[in-house]
Amino acid sequence: MKENLLDFVPKRNSLIVFSEDKKGIVTLEVKNRGFYNRIAQIFFKRPKVSFITLEEFGSFIWKQIDGTRTVMEIAELVKEEFGDKAEPLYERLGKYMNTLRKCDYILWVK
Numbered sequence: 001m002k003e004n005l006l007d008f009v010p011k012r013n014s015l016i017v018f019s020e021d022k023k024g025i026v027t028l029e030v031k032n033r034g035f036y037n038r039i040a041q042i043f044f045k046r047p048k049v050s051f052i053t054l055e056e057f058g059s060f061i062w063k064q065i066d067g068t069r070t071v072m073e074i075a076e077l078v079k080e081e082f083g084d085k086a087e088p089l090y091e092r093l094g095k096y097m098n099t100l101r102k103c104d105y106i107l108w109v110k
Contacts, residue, residue, distance in 0.1 A: 005094050006075065009109040011067035016105055018062065026059040028052040028105065057082065061096065067109055071097055 012018075017029040030050045032041065040046040054062055060081055064074045075093050078086050086092070100106040 005097065006070065006072040006090070008071050008097075009067065009069065010065045010071065010074075010097060010100070010106045011109045012062075012065050013105055013107055020059070020063075024059055024063075025056070026054045026062045028054065028062075030105075057086065057092075058096065061093070065106060 015031070018026050019029070020026050028051070030052060032046065032048055032050060037046065041048055057078070061074060061078060064077050069077075071093065075089055078093065079089055097106070101108065
């Protein structure tokens with residue numbers, strides 16, 4: 001049986017530090033770790049820390065990720081907050097959650 005992404009519970013990676021500005025926009029502070037990142041830092045002057053500023057939707061979603069809400073529950077909150085501006089909601093949210101997971105910004109709680 002195939003698992004449904006809407007039933008998954010995302011949790012923020014504890015290694016990711018974030019801040020929020022007065023307008024509610026979230027900025028993630030990501031340390032560039034590992035062998036290849038270290039080489040890039042030495043030879044190509046890459047930063048040790050990257051700052052990733054999320055847009056309005058992303059910031060709202062990030063703040064809803066608490067390790068207890070399912071993706072479906074987060075989708076409902078996004079729908080309440082943004083209405084039709086969030087459509088196509090499930091497709092966009094699914095891709096966004098998968099991107100967060102691939103970048104190791106979130107983990108799935110079983």
